[in-house]
Amino acid sequence: MTMENTTPVNCTEAVHELYSYLDGELTDSKRQAIKDHLQRCRPCDRAVQFEAELLAIIGDRCAETIPDDLTARVKAALEEAKAQETEPS
Numbered sequence: 001m002t003m004e005n006t007t008p009v010n011c012t013e014a015v016h017e018l019y020s021y022l023d024g025e026l027t028d029s030k031r032q033a034i035k036d037h038l039q040r041c042r043p044c045d046r047a048v049q050f051e052a053e054l055l056a057i058i059g060d061r062c063a064e065t066i067p068d069d070l071t072a073r074v075k076a077a078l079e080e081a082k083a084q085e086t087e088p089s
């Protein structure tokens with residue numbers, strides 16, 4: 001067994017490495033493994049695209065901090081989704 005072999009990753013691992021993947025901090029073989037997973041796994045692929053867009057927005061506005069209004073909007077959206085889920089009929 002060598003480090004150069006591409007080991008398949010599962011969803012947990014793919015999500016765990018997401019930020020490293022987007023930041024380009026992974027080794028070539030690891031990147032390839034995650035890429036392979038994303039091609040086969042739709043939920044993970046969508047998660048990556050969402051994160052990539054988010055990072056692009058954040059990167060546009062400020063290199064290091066998340067703008068308050070974006071945080072507030074994400075929080076509001078999450079709370080709204082949660083409220084809809086638990087709302088009694």
Ligand SMILES: [Zn+2]
Nearest residue numbers: 010011041044
């Ligand atoms: Zn997956």
